[in-house]
Amino acid sequence: MTLRVALIGSGPSGFYATEALFRSGASVAVDMFERLPVPFGLVRFGVAPDHPKLKQVTAIFDRIANTPGFRFVGGVTVGRDVTVDELRNSYDAVVLATGADLSRSLGISGESLRGSYHAGDFVAWYNGHPDFAGLRFVLDHETATIIGHGNVALDVARILAKTADELRATDIASHALEVLAEGRIREINIVGRGTPAQAKFGAKELRDFLEFHECDALIDDDGLTPNDFAPDNPDDPELADKLSLLCAFSHHLPTRPRRCVFRFGLSPLIIKGQGQVETISFSRRSGATEDIACGLLFSSVGRRTAPIQGVPYDQRRGVHANIEGRVSAENSVMDGLYVCGWSKRGSSGTIGTNRSCGIATAEAVLADLRSRPRPRSGDPDALLARLVARVPRIVSYGDWAKLDAAEKRRGALVGKPREKFVSIPAMLAAMDA
Amino acid sequence: MTYVVTDNCRGCRYTECVTVCPVECFHLDDTMTYIDPENCIDCGGCAPACPVGAIAPDYRLPADKKFWIDVNRKRAAETPVVSARLPPLPGADQRRQGLGR
Numbered sequence: 001m002t003l004r005v006a007l008i009g010s011g012p013s014g015f016y017a018t019e020a021l022f023r024s025g026a027s028v029a030v031d032m033f034e035r036l037p038v039p040f041g042l043v044r045f046g047v048a049p050d051h052p053k054l055k056q057v058t059a060i061f062d063r064i065a066n067t068p069g070f071r072f073v074g075g076v077t078v079g080r081d082v083t084v085d086e087l088r089n090s091y092d093a094v095v096l097a098t099g100a101d102l103s104r105s106l107g108i109s110g111e112s113l114r115g116s117y118h119a120g121d122f123v124a125w126y127n128g129h130p131d132f133a134g135l136r137f138v139l140d141h142e143t144a145t146i147i148g149h150g151n152v153a154l155d156v157a158r159i160l161a162k163t164a165d166e167l168r169a170t171d172i173a174s175h176a177l178e179v180l181a182e183g184r185i186r187e188i189n190i191v192g193r194g195t196p197a198q199a200k201f202g203a204k205e206l207r208d209f210l211e212f213h214e215c216d217a218l219i220d221d222d223g224l225t226p227n228d229f230a231p232d233n234p235d236d237p238e239l240a241d242k243l244s245l246l247c248a249f250s251h252h253l254p255t256r257p258r259r260c261v262f263r264f265g266l267s268p269l270i271i272k273g274q275g276q277v278e279t280i281s282f283s284r285r286s287g288a289t290e291d292i293a294c295g296l297l298f299s300s301v302g303r304r305t306a307p308i309q310g311v312p313y314d315q316r317r318g319v320h321a322n323i324e325g326r327v328s329a330e331n332s333v334m335d336g337l338y339v340c341g342w343s344k345r346g347s348s349g350t351i352g353t354n355r356s357c358g359i360a361t362a363e364a365v366l367a368d369l370r371s372r373p374r375p376r377s378g379d380p381d382a383l384l385a386r387l388v389a390r391v392p393r394i395v396s397y398g399d400w401a402k403l404d405a406a407e408k409r410r411g412a413l414v415g416k417p418r419e420k421f422v423s424i425p426a427m428l429a430a431m432d433a
Numbered sequence: 434m435t436y437v438v439t440d441n442c443r444g445c446r447y448t449e450c451v452t453v454c455p456v457e458c459f460h461l462d463d464t465m466t467y468i469d470p471e472n473c474i475d476c477g478g479c480a481p482a483c484p485v486g487a488i489a490p491d492y493r494l495p496a497d498k499k500f501w502i503d504v505n506r507k508r509a510a511e512t513p514v515v516s517a518r519l520p521p522l523p524g525a526d527q528r529r530q531g532l533g534r
Contacts, residue, residue, distance in 0.1 A: 012455065023517075053474045057455045204477055204490060235533075238481065241493055352453035352478025359452060 002027045002069070003369055004380045006091040008078045010034040011041020012351045013341025014097030015061045016358030017365075022067050024366050029069035031091075031380060035077040036130065037395040037427045038403065039065075041099055043351070044420075045129045048155045049170035050162065050208075052417060057351055065397050073384065074395030075424075081390050082383070084310040088336050090378035093365045096311065096320055096327070096339040097358070100303035100347040104318070106147060110271025110280075111299070114138075119146065119156045119300030126159055126180075128173035133422035139183030141295025145280055147268055148300030149192030149199040156298050157188050157260050158208055161215040171411065171418045188215075189292055191263045191282065195228050196246045199264075200348075203241035209249070215258035219250040223265050223284060266290060271297060303347040311337070319343055325361040326368075336374050338365055392428075399431040406430040434491050435470035436479055439501045441487035441532055442466055445525040448518045450479035450488060460512040464522075469509035470502075485534050 005021060007014050007030050014032060021028045038044060040058055047054045065072060076082060078098075087094045103118035105111060117137065124132035144160055146153045159167070164181035172180075192199055209217035229247040231240045249262060266282035269289065273279065279291050304318030312321040312329040320339045321328055327337040340361035341354045349357075388394060403421065407430075410419035421427045438450075442465035450466060451459045458472035459479075468479075468488075480488040491502050 016455075054476055056474050057476075060456055202477060204475070207492075235486065237486070237489060237493060350453075350476050350478040351455045352476050352482075355455050355478075356452040356482075 002029050003092045004090075004376075005030045005365065006087045006094045006380070007032045007097060008087075008095065009041060009097035009099060009341070009343070010039035010072070010074075011097060011099050011341065011354075012043060012057070012061075013099075013344075013354035013358045013361075014041070014095070015064050016355040017095055017097060017340045017362045018070065018358075019064045020359040020362035021365065022064070022069065024362065026366055029071075031071045031073050031384070032065075033076050033078055033082075034072065034074045034395075037074045037393075037399070037424060037431070039072060039074065039397075039400055045124055045127045047127075048123075048159065049127065049172035050158065050167060052170065054351065055171075070397070072395065072397035072400060073387075074400065075393055076387060076391055079308040079310070082387060084308060084337070086378070086383060089376055090380050090383040091336070092369055092374065092376060093336050093338060095361060095365065096308070096337070096343055097341045098305060098308065098320075098343045100318070100342040101306040102304040102318075103299070104302045104304060106268055106299050106301060108268055108270055110273065110277070113271055113273050113277045114275055115141065115273075115277035115295050116271060116297045116299070119148065119152050119298045120303060122156055122159075122298055123152060126172055126176035128176075128420035128422040130422055130424050130427070133173065133175060137179055139179060139185055139296065142184055143187045143189070143292075143294040144185050144296035144298065145189040145191060145292055145294040146298045146300055147191050147280075148302075149190070149194065149201055150300060150302070151201050151205050153190055153192075153298075153300040154201045154205045154208070156300060157190050160185050160188050161209075161212050161258055161260050163214050166213055169415055171416055171420060173420055173422055175422065185296070186258050188258070188260045189263055189294065190260060191266050191268075191292070193265065193267045195264055196224070196243055197228070197232065197239060199242070199246075201242075203238050203245060206242055206245045209260060210245075212256070212258075214256050215260055216252055216254040216256045217249045218252050218254060218259055218261045219246060220261050220263045221250050222263075223286075224250075228264075263292075303342070305343040317346055319346055325357075325364045335368075395428075395431065402433075403427055403430050406433065434475055435473045435502070435505075436468050436475065436477070436488055437491050437494060437501050437505050438466050438468055439487050439489065439494070439498050441485040442483070444522055444528050445485050445487070446519070447484050447521045447525060448515065449482045449484060451515050452518045453478040453482045457514055457516050458509075459515050460509040461515045461519075462508065462512045466515065467505045467508040467512065470506050485529050485532055
């Protein structure tokens with residue numbers, strides 16, 4: 001008998017878990033639920049527009065989606081339109097691949113001042129996520145500060161550092177390109193608590209900072225010694241590369257109109273200003289305080305999974321509570337409920353990390369179903385028939401293919417790989433056009 | 434750019450890289466794996482996954498290892514894709530120790 005699996009979320013880990021289920025040799029059918037009308041999660045809404053090569057991975061997702069037994073169920077929100085228990089009753093297994101939708105806060109005073117933003121909201125906005133496309137980012141200050149030393153912080157810095165001409169031929173949302181083109185930012189501080197060796201961003205991502213047309217990459221080496229640029233592990237070429245790039249930044253003489261300044265060893269204490277961000281105070285390990293004057297703040301200090309009704313949550317790790325991919329409540333596993341990707345491990349790792357993660361979860365699903373098949377009271381097709389009455393429209397992969405083609409046609413008119421539709425009504429209209 | 438498999442893989446072939454490659458661009462023969470530069474999307478997932486540090490981005494290769502860029506391109510075109518992890522070659526663990534890893 002064919003195993004029926006509900007996969008919740010259509011980002012990389014969801015697609016790779018699906019691929020592993022299909023390749024297992026078992027007879028499996030997968031219904032992939034997605035709350036938006038469009039698939040691919042962070043590949044569409046996270047990967048920066050100026051990193052187009054990474055987005056080629058969607059060709060693999062298309063191949064997986066074209067496997068017999070796959071159905072895309074777009075426009076359905078699990079936890080609202082359908083409960084997790086309904087899904088568990090109707091499917092042999094339910095796999096949550098819901099990512100990490102919530103931005104962590106700095107937890108300091110002043111975060112609600114005007115000009116203080118979450119990096120994740122900015123990323124979703126410039127990538128045309130329908131829940132964020134209507135946000136207003138006011139970039140009429142000369143100085144912006146990004147708090148965090150991960151790859152998302154570098155994405156934000158890069159998008160702010162590049163000129164409109166450097167971004168024009170990407171798939172950046174047009175509303176974002178217009179605002180960025182009018183922006184007045186000249187100085188971008190990229191501030192972290194740790195040392196250069198502790199920074200979490202990658203060397204490859206740092207290398208992009210050598211390529212800007214109008215921006216220099218610099219380091220504020222206050223509090224740093226040459227030792228801070230010497231790798232403590234000579235067998236780690238990634239670390240050596242990163243430190244030598246940062247060391248080179250420290251010797252740059254600025255000649256261009258904009259600058260990105262990397263700053264280290266600074267923990268944020270308080271954001272000050274009259275209704276609007278004016279100064280951020282930081283403490284150094286020495287105990288000294290240091291102020292950075294700026295009108296814009298982007299906090300980029302990690303993400304958490306959004307809790308779902310009916311799924312136990314691990315507050316400490318910010319993920320669905322799980323033991324190696326099996327959702328668990330107080331150390332006992334919940335039958336038929338699994339998790340993979342960032343909603344299993346937390347928000348770290350590349351697209352490929354989520355492939356091995358999805359494979360591991362798929363193996364757990366199949367091992368459990370072989371050793372202790374669980375009876376289900378409902379049927380997936382009957383459930384989908386009930387869902388039709390609960391949501392305005394269930395989006396199929398064929399619908400998405402039409403939208404995809406329409407976005408590419410729109411993009412071609414303006415020299416972009418695609419021009420995204422950024423509202424759900426516009427997406428649905430394009431599917432019917 | 435692309436990522437490149439180099440000499441440390443020869444005789445080990447752990448294939449940890451294969452599991453984390455999002456686009457299945459690894460190929461292999463009897464001695465080692467190769468990356469197809471036409472399909473690699475530069476995600477960088479494979480380099481830290483390799484137990485013997487055999488994989489690097491092309492720009493990071495020292496002059497005496499640059500020839501591996503051509504070897505990968507050529508051999509990837511001649512060999513089959515490997516889509517799932519395989520057991521390492523016999524003697525891989527010894528060789529790994531010999532490499533100080």
